[in-house]
Amino acid sequence: MNKMIKNPTNPSRFPPTNHARQGGWTFWSLLFVMGVILFFSYVGMRLVPVYAANENVKNAMRISLQDLDLRRATRAEIVRKMDGQLYLDGSHKLLDYKTELKVKRSKKQFILETNYSREIELFLNLSLLAKFDNVEERELAEDG
Secondary structure, three states: OOOOOOOOOOOOOOOHHHHHHHHOOHHHHHHHHHHHHHHHHHHHHHHHHHHHHHHHHHHHHHHOOOOOOOOOOOOOHEEEHHHHHHHHOOOOOOOOHHHEEEEEEEEEEEEEEEEEEEEEEEOEEEEEEEEEEEEEEEEEEOOO
């Protein structure tokens, strides 16, 4: 005969084990996981417009260098073309051209740089800082 100890409070054949009673999520673990998901979703929603505006800046940098004689182009021409493109994209007040736009030129290369940062407020006194360093380079054709 089978000499198994029967549990008088449990009419089943096998006595209960600890891991059988510990299955599933508790209310607090579910609440914690949902809170983490909601927090990162909120942060993502706040960051998407900032990165989309940076893509507009990169696009304006590319477009501003098209159809220009880069050996003779002035900073004012580049700023005017960039500002016009950013106006069309809805981001025309994004850059301070005096401090955040740099134009460098050498005998062989033309470099257009934007270095700026944006602070994204989340809630209370918590905010994020996004820094952008965009570079657009063009090789200058040799005269001859």
